[in-house]
Amino acid sequence: MSPLRGMALKLSAVFLFVIMASLIKASSDVVPAGEAVFFRSFFALPVILGWLAFRRELSTGLRTRNPMGHLWRGMFGVSAMACGFAALGLLPLPEVTVLGYAAPIMTVIFAALLLGEKIRLVRMSAVAIGLVGVVIVMLPQLGNEELGTAARWGVALVLASATLRALAHVHIRKLVQNETTSAVVFYFAATASCLSLLTAPFGWVMPDAITASQLIGAGFIGGVAQILLTSSYRHAEAAFLAPFDYASILFALVIGYTIFDEIPTIHTLIGSVVIIGAGVLIIWRERQLGVKRGPARSNLTPQG
Known part of the structure; x- marks a missing residue:
């Protein structure tokens, strides 16, 4: 174990995910969200396959005992990604990033409802605190008529994305009991590429050269970020690395x-502090309870 190396890999991955989201945002005025999901997923596949081949894990990454589990995870994940990408075109990057961290809070709720996990006082309090943080970030959109409906749609989309990613995370918790991390990573990218094609009849466009390069770059960068994120868990414990996810808020503030x-x-700054506090409390409590937070947690980034 090398915690410093794990931390460096995790921070690099988080930074690249924010760069990926920035490229998606830059192209959001030209291409619809479903098309962006296709580019993000399809052009990550060569990177993922190359990584698996380099590690001699191709056979492991392509083997699965639960194809329907990957399909359900893919459906929730693709829907979450599409909502998140659509929100990037309607809201500032920092706001989308902050509100995206409602996903771990929703995961606690769904884990209790769908997996039978018990929620005691500490985690229940963390969920309540996190929801207060989300409301604080939302206050300008809820209380200002001049902002128009676009901002409200953006808030609705990013919260829908967080909810769907939480459902995807619940499925991942079930998948990793019998599936390898390589399989989870590969089949999500493959499933997302296929499912996103179903949105083509609803208004895909031929992107210009700059937009196409942004979308292809988002796919490659997303693939590299996924690998760095997964690799970070080989060098440090998940509980140690988990809080570094919140560096994405700082990166998003600077890039935005x-x-x-x-x-x-x-409101965004105050809400960020509250949500981060709730998230760290959830991470600490899950570590105390011994909840396994494996490398597949990398599939729960706000950037998809």
């Missing part, structure tokens, strides 16, 4: 300001 000229509101 420098690239998209997005100035975070005081």
Whole structure:
């Protein structure tokens, strides 16, 4: 184990996921969300396959005992990604990133409802605190008529994305009991590529050269980020690495300001602190309870 190397890999992955989201956001005025999901997933496949071949894990990555489990995980994951990508076109990057962290909070709820996990006082309190943070971030959209319906749709989409990713995470918890991480990573990218094609009749466009390069770049960067994220768990415990997910909020604030000229509101900053606090409390409690947080947690990033 090398915790510092694991931390470096995790932070690099989180940064690349924010870059990926920035590229998707930059193309959101040109291509619909379903088309962006296809590029993000399809062009990650060569990176993932190359990684598996390099590690001599191709046979492991392509072997599955539960194809329907991967299909269900893919359906929830693709829907979550599409909602998240659509939200990027309607809201500032930092806001989408912060609200995306409602997913771990929703996961606790769904794990109790669908997996029978017990929620005691600490985790119940963390869920309540996290939801308060989400409401704080949402206040400007809820209380300002001048912002229009687009911002409200953006909030609805990112919360839908967080809910769907939480459902996907519940399926991942069941999948990793019998499936390898390689299989989970590969089959999600493959399933997402296929399912996103179903949105083609609903308005796909031929992107120009710049937009196409942004989308292809998002796919490759997403694939590399996925590998770095998965590799980080080989060098450090998941409980140690989990809090570094929240570095994405800092990266999103900097990139949103420098690239998209997005100035975070005081509500976003305060809500970020509250949501991070709730998330860290959930992470700490799950570690105390011995809940296994394996490498497949990398599939629960806000960026998809």
